[in-house]
Amino acid sequence: MKKAMKSRDAKEFIEKAREKFSIELPKKDRYETDESIVLINNEPAFFYHENELLPTLKFILKNDILKKITVDMGAVKFVAQGADIMRPGITKIDNGIKKDEIIAVVDETHGKPLAIGKALFPAEEIRAMGSGRAIRNIHYAGDEIWNI
Incomplete structure (x- = not known):
C-alpha cells in the first residue's frame, strides 16, 4: 500500500540518492513508498534490494x-x-x-x-x-x- 513520505524522510532519501548516484532529485516532487519501492510522482523510481538503494529500469530510461x-x-x-x-x-x-x-x-x-x-x-x-x-x-x- 502506497503512503506519502514525510518531508524529513523525503529529504533524507534525496540526500541518499545524491550521495550514491550523484543525481539531484527535485524536492518539490511527490515521494511515496510502497513496501521496498520509492515512487516519485507515482512512478517507481528506486527500490531496496538487500538493504541497498537501487534505481528502477523506468528511472534509468x-x-x-x-x-x-x-x-x-x-x-x-x-x-x-x-x-x-x-x-x-x-x-x-x-x-x-x-x-x-x-x-x-x-x-x-x-x-x-x-x-x-x-x-x-x-x-x-x-x-x-x-x-x-x-x-x-x-x-x-x-x-x-x-x-x-
Missing part, C-alpha cells in the same frame, strides 16, 4: 546515472527472463566498473536498458574472461518491480 555493460541480441531474451549475464554475451564494458558496482545492462542495437545488475568482477577481469557469469541480474523488464 529517463536518467542515465549508471555505467553500462552492452549485450548482444542473442542474450536479450535470457536477460529479459531474469538470467544472469554471461561473459560470452557481453560486447562492450564501460571502463571503471568495480566489483559489486550496480550497472545497467543494455542491448547493442538500441542501447536500451534491459536490466539492473551487480558486477561480479571489475571491468578488466570481465574483459579477460572467456566464459562464466559476469553480472548478477537484480531487476529486469517485465519483473514485479517493472510491472508496478
Whole structure:
C-alpha cells in the first residue's frame, strides 16, 4: 500500500540518492513508498534490494546515472527472463566498473536498458574472461518491480 513520505524522510532519501548516484532529485516532487519501492510522482523510481538503494529500469530510461555493460541480441531474451549475464554475451564494458558496482545492462542495437545488475568482477577481469557469469541480474523488464 502506497503512503506519502514525510518531508524529513523525503529529504533524507534525496540526500541518499545524491550521495550514491550523484543525481539531484527535485524536492518539490511527490515521494511515496510502497513496501521496498520509492515512487516519485507515482512512478517507481528506486527500490531496496538487500538493504541497498537501487534505481528502477523506468528511472534509468529517463536518467542515465549508471555505467553500462552492452549485450548482444542473442542474450536479450535470457536477460529479459531474469538470467544472469554471461561473459560470452557481453560486447562492450564501460571502463571503471568495480566489483559489486550496480550497472545497467543494455542491448547493442538500441542501447536500451534491459536490466539492473551487480558486477561480479571489475571491468578488466570481465574483459579477460572467456566464459562464466559476469553480472548478477537484480531487476529486469517485465519483473514485479517493472510491472508496478
